[in-house]
Amino acid sequence: MSDIRRAAEILKRGGLVAFPTETVYGLGADASNCAAVERLYRVKGRPIDHPVIVHSGDAERAFAWVREVPESARTLAAKFWPGPLTLILKRAAHVGQFVTGGQDTVGVRVPAHPVAHALLVNFGGALAAPSANRHGRVSPTTAQHVRDDLGADVDFILDGGACGIGIESTIVDLSRGAPALLRPGGVSVANLENALGAMLTMPDAGAPRVPGALPAHYAPKTPVRLVGSGELDREIATRGSRAAVLAFGVPDQRVDYWLRIPRDPEGYAHRLYAALRELDRAECEAILIEMPPESPEWSAVLDRLRRAARA
Numbered sequence: 001m002s003d004i005r006r007a008a009e010i011l012k013r014g015g016l017v018a019f020p021t022e023t024v025y026g027l028g029a030d031a032s033n034c035a036a037v038e039r040l041y042r043v044k045g046r047p048i049d050h051p052v053i054v055h056s057g058d059a060e061r062a063f064a065w066v067r068e069v070p071e072s073a074r075t076l077a078a079k080f081w082p083g084p085l086t087l088i089l090k091r092a093a094h095v096g097q098f099v100t101g102g103q104d105t106v107g108v109r110v111p112a113h114p115v116a117h118a119l120l121v122n123f124g125g126a127l128a129a130p131s132a133n134r135h136g137r138v139s140p141t142t143a144q145h146v147r148d149d150l151g152a153d154v155d156f157i158l159d160g161g162a163c164g165i166g167i168e169s170t171i172v173d174l175s176r177g178a179p180a181l182l183r184p185g186g187v188s189v190a191n192l193e194n195a196l197g198a199m200l201t202m203p204d205a206g207a208p209r210v211p212g213a214l215p216a217h218y219a220p221k222t223p224v225r226l227v228g229s230g231e232l233d234r235e236i237a238t239r240g241s242r243a244a245v246l247a248f249g250v251p252d253q254r255v256d257y258w259l260r261i262p263r264d265p266e267g268y269a270h271r272l273y274a275a276l277r278e279l280d281r282a283e284c285e286a287i288l289i290e291m292p293p294e295s296p297e298w299s300a301v302l303d304r305l306r307r308a309a310r311a
């Protein structure tokens with residue numbers, strides 16, 4: 001039996017399967033099976049009132065989980081699905097509270113990764129799938145990361161190599177009037193605003209809760225400090241080999257653990273989580289990260305760096 005078919009069989013029996021998407025690896029369970037989703041929450045260590053994204057093979061199946069599909073959702077789906085975009089919409093009556101965290105909305109996404117797509121088609125239903133890491137930690141971008149984090153708690157891991165994008169999907173809330181950005185990610189705000197012909201609003205206090213939007217998230221165990229390029233030398237002079245460094249330039253001899261990261265936002269995002277995991281393993285006093293430019297193309301990366309630093 002092929003790995004995809006084996007994985008689909010496990011899901012049909014209520015099991016947990018980790019699978020690659022173009023953003024990060026997801027930990028999937030049958031989105032209509034309450035017991036399976038409950039086990040998913042236990043394995044992840046996720047509080048039960050935090051909703052999960054429902055993944056489907058195409059837009060029509062995704063919208064079957066939604067009770068009202070506004071024009072804006074059709075526009076964004078036509079342009080960005082399959083792809084790294086999650087839409088928050090009012091949930092259909094049949095959608096279990098166990099995937100929505102008790103909210104009246106549901107997050108839906110159609111992933112673009114060929115393995116994720118093949119799995120969804122073979123399985124035939126929809127998959128509730130958070131990132132396949134323990135709650136609050138760095139998302140996995142390889143099958144080995146999933147094994148390191150979740151090991152035997154997962155019934156099967158589909159290995160699709162390293163994820164292309166490397167950070168999570170953009171989340172847009174279309175359930176409450178004006179489209180609101182809940183999490184920057186794989187699709188840029190500029191491209192979304194172009195497609196909508198309107199600006200995205202930023203979330204207000206009444207907006208739905210997004211754990212990925214909690215200040216401390218996506219965090220290694222080692223404390224992270226973001227430093228401007230000009231301060232890096234001084235920080236290294238103070239900490240020397242007690243610091244691990246993620247920077248754009250060539251290694252400094254005073255530092256034992258130094259990783260270089262590309263200067264473009266796509267290359268940076270692709271490398272980021274694997275780099276954080278690697279530097280975390282060095283068990284230094286701190287991970288120093290040279291700050292990228294504060295420009296819009298960098299907003300998703302900056303968001304993840306700030307959350308990693310606030311843990």
Ligand code: TXA
Pocket residue numbers: 021023024025026027050051052053084086088100103105106107109111129130131132167168169170171182208209210211212213
């Ligand atoms: O790229 C991604 O989105 C990856 C891959 C696996 O698809 N998934 C992912 O899932 O990042 P997770 O659970 O780690 O983050 C999903 C975020 C959470 O912050 C969750 O609160 C939010 O989506 N979310 C899901 N449903 C929601 C809803 N109904 N209302 C508000 N936020 C929601």
Ligand code: MG
Pocket residue numbers: 130131139212
């Ligand atoms: Mg996550």
